[in-house]
Amino acid sequence: MEIINLLCKNLNLQRKELWIAWLKDKDAITRQRLSISKRSLKRCWWEKTFLNLLNEKARVLKTDWHNEPLAVWKNKGNTFTIRLRKKEEISWADKETIEKNIKEMSLWFPNTFWIQRFWKWNKNYKKALKYFSWEVSFSEDSYEVKFKLQAFWSMWFNEYVMIRWENKDFLIEGDIMVNWRNAFWTEVAVFQSNKLLHFDYWKEKENNIGKEYWEPSHYDWTSDYSEKRFPTGPVLWTEQLLCPNWSKAREYDEELLLSSNFLKHWAKISKKFNLYWFRRPLWITPEKLSWERDNWDLVLSFSLPTWSYASSFLSHILWNIDPKGCLENGLIIPRPSLLS
Numbered sequence: 120m121e122i123i124n125l126l127c128k129n130l131n132l133q134r135k136e137l138w139i140a141w142l143k144d145k146d147a148i149t150r151q152r153l154s155i156s157k158r159s160l161k162r163c164w165w166e167k168t169f170l171n172l173l174n175e176k177a178r179v180l181k182t183d184w185h186n187e188p189l190a191v192w193k194n195k196g197n198t199f200t201i202r203l204r205k206k207e208e209i210s211w212a213d214k215e216t217i218e219k220n221i222k223e224m225s226l227w228f229p230n231t232f233w234i235q236r237f238w239k240w241n242k243n244y245k246k247a248l249k250y251f252s253w254e255v256s257f258s259e260d261s262y263e264v265k266f267k268l269q270a271f272w273s274m275w276f277n278e279y280v281m282i283r284w285e286n287k288d289f290l291i292e293g294d295i296m297v298n299w300r301n302a303f304w305t306e307v308a309v310f311q312s313n314k315l316l317h318f319d320y321w322k323e324k325e326n327n328i329g330k331e332y333w334e335p336s337h338y339d340w341t342s343d344y345s346e347k348r349f350p351t352g353p354v355l356w357t358e359q360l361l362c363p364n365w366s367k368a369r370e371y372d373e374e375l376l377l378s379s380n381f382l383k384h385w386a387k388i389s390k391k392f393n394l395y396w397f398r399r400p401l402w403i404t405p406e407k408l409s410w411e412r413d414n415w416d417l418v419l420s421f422s423l424p425t426w427s428y429a430s431s432f433l434s435h436i437l438w439n440i441d442p443k444g445c446l447e448n449g450l451i452i453p454r455p456s457l458l459s
Contacts, residue, residue: 130163243270293366351398
């Protein structure tokens with residue numbers, strides 16, 4: 120966002136004229152893609168000026184022309200190589216525990232949001248709470264406001280998924296299931312008695328426009344459960360899809376609505392900014408996972424789908440080995456129940 124703000128400020132561009140694949144970690148070696156239209160580029164004195172300014176904050180690796188702008192939902196995933204460095208002597212027992220944790224998390228781990236959403240000391244989440252209470256004006260750029268508001272539902276999704284993880288409720292009656300890790304634009308079904316009750320999400324949503332939340336009312340067909348389907352948790356936007364009222368999964372949804380004060384504060388603001396989203400998959404499986412020892416360092420390689428975080432994977436591997444190190448390196452999963 121620092122790069123985006125630099126370009127907008129110095130080249131008289133609007134935020135909506137710049138398209139990015141997704142946000143990147145600040146403290147990492149990363150590659151990012153950014154696009155701008157020829158029309159916008161002409162307004163800021165063409166390519167040379169644009170690239171010269173961009174080079175002040177980043178190193179341009181490649182440029183090219185294409186037929187459509189980038190968008191966050193077009194990115195299918197990210198690949199990571201992470202080196203865990205030894206700071207002090209590690210016992211063989213701890214080494215074995217780390218590798219045991221990696222093997223367990225290779226099946227799946229909680230799909231929590233990470234510090235990028237909340238910023239240092241959870242500043243974005245705290246700012247979002249002020250928005251809910253109308254203690255601040257909405258004079259900021261709408262993109263910035265929406266980004267801060269995302270911290271609210273991200274934090275409460277973390278609470279939801281971690282409670283399910285701690286209760287070992289990995290798949291329960293009434294879960295809303297999707298057929299892809301990114302969830303949006305996917306086939307949707309309800310899990311019941313080892314069956315999948317399929318329904319048309321967009322048709323049902325259209326019938327419930329303007330409501331704070333709704334549940335499926337009609338199922339088109341039924342199939343056997345498949346492990347290629349993934350359970351989801353609610354994201355606290357307006358027009359939120361909830362699990363069926365008869366189900367155990369709905370009890371979790373209702374508890375989240377109650378604990379977060381969604382209906383009291385969030386619904387009105389989400390409508391003001393036309394904020395809505397789909398449910399988020401609860402569990403993530405790292406793809407192409409491998410690891411090797413380099414003396415006492417551990418080098419991990421893996422891929423994750425878009426909107427999932429490598430930091431969350433590391434946290435679950437290391438928490439019971441080095442809680443102090445996790446705290447020092449920001450590897451504590453942000454959730455409301457842990458905030459002071």
